[in-house]
Amino acid sequence: MKALVMTGKQEMKMEEREIPTPKDNEVLIETAYAGICGTDNALFNGLPGSADAVPPIVLGHENSGVVKAVGKDVTNFKEGDRVSVDPNIYCGKCFYCHIGLFEECDNLSAVGVTRDGGLEQYFTAPDTVVYHIPDSVSLKEACSMEPISCGVHTMHIMDNIQPHMNALIIGDGYMAKIFAQLLRAYGVQDITMTGRHDDLLAQEQKQLNLNHVVNTTKEEIPSNYDIVIEAVGTPETQEAAVKHTNKGAQVMMFGVGAPGQTFSMNTYEIFKKQLTVKGSMINPNSFEDTLALLESGAVDITPFQANVISLDEVEGVLNHTTPKVGKTVVAVNPDLK
Ligand SMILES: [Zn+2]
Ligand SMILES: [Zn+2]
Incomplete structure (x- = not known):
């Protein structure tokens, strides 16, 4: 598969990689779309996002796709399910998790920040942060669930x-x-x-x-x-x-x-x-409301996802060498429905 790997500060490389194997509690997702946001710009320039990204890493914390395989302990997803991932993974063990202030988790990890995200053809995520998306919400819209949820x-x-x-x-x-x-x-x-x-x-x-x-x-x-x-x-x-x-x-x-x-x-x-x-920092417990708002049409981001690019064009956008108007969305596999 193709993976766009951030290899260092302001450095990206397209690599050919093995499709990852999901661990027992993980879901393997074929990426449809990945959004690019200010956080990706910060990470690309060596600045922290909600957490630090240590290269080599595949960015893409805003994403959507279709389930390709699941680990043996995963019961709520199957191949073919349309999904989006809440990138933020809380440790559940620190003081802030214990008092319910998850966004301040001392050991925050995140898909597309501390572990590989959607800027590759397949990526994995723990089943606890994967969400089913209703038929009325497109995979392109669904890749913006993370920014909406923030x-x-x-x-x-x-x-x-x-x-x-x-x-x-x-x-x-x-x-x-x-x-x-x-x-x-x-x-x-x-x-x-x-x-x-x-x-x-x-x-x-x-x-x-x-x-x-x-x-x-x-x-x-x-x-x-x-x-x-x-x-x-x-x-x-x-x-x-x-x-x-x-x-x-x-x-x-x-x-x-x-x-x-x-x-x-x-x-x-x-x-x-x-x-x-x-x-206001990240998005704990906000994906269900986001889904409800997208499904009802109260939030409609389709007119604003104006800049649709391919994986090959991502570095240019992060480098600001390619002009951009509106939100940038990477069509990793736009044929997925
Ligand atoms: Zn974002
Ligand atoms: Zn924690």
Whole structure:
């Protein structure tokens, strides 16, 4: 089989490998699609993701495919099942697992980060992190279950989302678009999104039924909000997120900055407005809600999975030598249905 192996920092090589044999508790999956995200960019450049990727490793933590074989202890999957994998594997033994804060697991491992993922024709995963996908959800959509589930986790860890709350999404990338749909699905009525290009914002406003859009290259964010989701990760946007808050607001820091990055905020206002500023890290227990949202159509990412490429083109995208518009999805085997 073909495997796209990250062999070092900013280095990838297409290798011919044996199809892996699933262990007793594992499922062997023939990859249909794999998504590329900011985490892959970080890993490719030698930076940490949710965990460290040590080369040689096959990336591809966002993936979908069809079961090819199962280990002897696997009872809930069989050859031919359509599946997606929640990449994150919690140890179950550390303090944070014991208190239910799985995302902070001391021994986090992940498919496509610490063990080989979807950027190869076949990969394995423990049956505990494999999910059946319903017929109405395509394998292409299913490869975005992981990013959607990270947004769902943000919804899970917010307090008491209510229809009267207004929301600001900072950024208009793939995750920002997912957040627009999630906030709507969770009952928020008034949603504003910021971006940097009028034409894109106009299109997004229509596609996502946004109440307001703001081009921050030429206008100020006009109001304050009860919910602010920061989905860019720069000091400027993080500062703006905390600034544009109503009393009692929740600011969710989703955009990932560089590990040493800082920003400034008015701590008196945090006290006076009783703000919550919270990070949101990965996606424990979020795949079932993700499935429900995809199945109902409340979340529809198909218009945004715009950049479909082959395995051979992945390095160019990670190197930024190939221009990209929209979410990049690798069609490893698009003939799988
Ligand atoms: Zn991702
Ligand atoms: Zn743990």
